[in-house]
Amino acid sequence: MRTGTITGDLVRWYEAARRDLPWRLDSDPYRIWVSEVMLQQTRVEAVIPYFERFMGRFPTLDSLAAADGDEVDKFWEGLGYYSRARNLHSAVREVCERYEGTVPASYDDFRSLPGVGDYTAGAVLSIAYNQPLPAVDGNVLRVIARLFAIPDDVMSQKTRKTVVGIVSGLLPVGRASAFNQALMELGALLCMPKSPHCAECPVAHHCAARQRGLQTSLPVRARKSAPKDVHLTAVLAQTADDGSILVRRRPARGLLAGLWEIPNWAAPEPNSVDLETTVLSAARSQALSNMEPLRGRRLEEMHCLGQYTHTFSHRRWIMSVYHAQVDARSHCREPYRWVDRQERTMYTFGQVFNKIFREHLAQ
Ligand code: SF4
Structure with missing residues (x-):
């Protein structure tokens, strides 16, 4: 050659x-x-x-x-x-x-x-x-x-x-x-x-x-290990008066560093959810304990919006997303922020969160 x-x-x-x-x-x-x-x-x-x-x-x-x-x-x-x-x-x-x-x-x-x-x-x-x-x-x-x-x-x-x-x-x-x-x-x-x-x-x-007739068998690539599944619960809290939502800034390092998100956390292991407790009420009590601006508030009309998945190179998020209504904005500090529809467009969110917004919030 x-x-x-x-x-x-x-x-x-x-x-x-x-x-x-x-x-x-x-x-x-x-x-x-x-x-x-x-x-x-x-x-x-x-x-x-x-x-x-x-x-x-x-x-x-x-x-x-x-x-x-x-x-x-x-x-x-x-x-x-x-x-x-x-x-x-x-x-x-x-x-x-x-x-x-x-x-x-x-x-x-x-x-x-x-x-x-x-x-x-x-x-x-x-x-x-x-x-x-x-x-x-x-x-x-x-x-x-x-x-x-x-x-x-x-x-x-x-x-x-x-x-x-x-x-x-x-x-x-x-x-x-x-x-x-x-x-x-x-x-x-x-x-x-x-x-x-x-x-x-x-x-x-x-x-x-x-x-040699090898065009489709080359190149050889070693099989990559499958991304690890990570189960998450996310709560989209929205005010009844002006439709503002509660968002949170991700940490400065790591996955989607510094971007904004719907507050979420590791989903409870199925066997750690009390048999008497429904998954929905588990999400409610987690929201009240994990989301500082919601402490002491009443979450009204909480319901499930669905399950969303997003695959990164090494992990796959499987996120159960809930909508919770609160009466009005509460006091909050970093990394949380209440944003209305206009303000939301100025923040940068990961793809999976934009998909949830497109499907469930007025654009
Ligand atoms: S397209 Fe690729 S595989 Fe086919 S002849 Fe050209 S270099 Fe070879």
């Missing part, structure tokens, strides 16, 4: 077939950086509207650096994995302070910024500055594992290193930007996970997996 030919065939195909994506309008490193951060864990089609909206509000690195963190969260809402936004925000502030607002072209300087790993550094610096750096994400791992018929688990560090070595060896002088994007584009448009379009592939005649 002549690797030089893979490179030439790929780059030629990319120049003819590349999609017009909003972050490809120019080689502004800030725009490319934001797009790369958004694209981690999220598909291109899903990212486009978020990218446009984010860029409409924060068109320059300086404007993002000057923004308030809560506003950045709000413009990230729906993309999930908020730590990406927080790191990006801290990193652009550091770029303003240390590099006069210019994304550093030095690998070591850029790689040392918050949230910037090997992939992001390689992708941004190669695409924006044409630096000969590999950018190996899930798409590239799959494409290279097939092209070279790599039989090992692509999730292992050892295989990733092998792939990084192969990509580094293929990088054409002066064309790193086009080559890395070509590999990503091939993975997105033709060399898809389930049914690769080998008949249209520009490098099919180099592909070891195709020659």
